[in-house]
Amino acid sequence: xxxxxxxxxxxxxxxxxxxxxxxxxxxxxxxxxxxxxxxxxxxxxxxxxxxxxxxxxxxxxxxxxxxxxxxxxxxxxxxxxxxxxxxxxxxxxxxxx
Numbered sequence: 462x463x464x465x466x467x468x469x470x471x472x473x474x475x476x477x478x479x480x481x482x483x484x485x486x487x488x489x490x491x492x493x494x495x496x497x498x499x500x501x502x503x504x505x506x507x508x509x510x511x512x513x514x515x516x517x518x519x520x521x522x523x524x525x526x527x528x529x530x531x532x533x534x535x536x537x538x539x540x541x542x543x544x545x546x547x548x549x550x551x552x553x554x555x556x557x558x
Contacts, residue, residue: 465540468507471550473522475501475530476543501546502527510550520550527557 466474478500503526509517522528535548 464505466505466538466545466547468505468547470507471510471518471520472507473503473520473528473548473550473553474505475528475535475546475548476504477501477546478527499532500527500529504545522550522553522556528553529555529557 464474468474503522503524506520506523509520512518530546530548530553534552535546538545538547
């Protein structure tokens with residue numbers, strides 16, 4: 462099924478990964494105690510930021526990359542019952558190799 466969101470410019474659509482269910486000591490966390498996930502998988506990326514000369518700057522992430530972003534970064538959206546986060550490339554802190 463094709464994604465119904467097409468990001469513009471330097472924006473990226475991410476599916477947040479699930480929050481940890483247990484602590485390092487094995488304690489099961491209730492939903493209210495779970496931290497907001499800060500990692501996700503890139504499901505779509507825009508064409509890149511439009512430069513003054515009319516060219517596009519290439520993005521440093523691509524579809525399928527797993528990235529880390531700030532706790533309160535981006536905008537949360539729900540499309541067809543599924544949660545997504547739309548971020549600017551500058552809000553992404555790192556990607557996993």
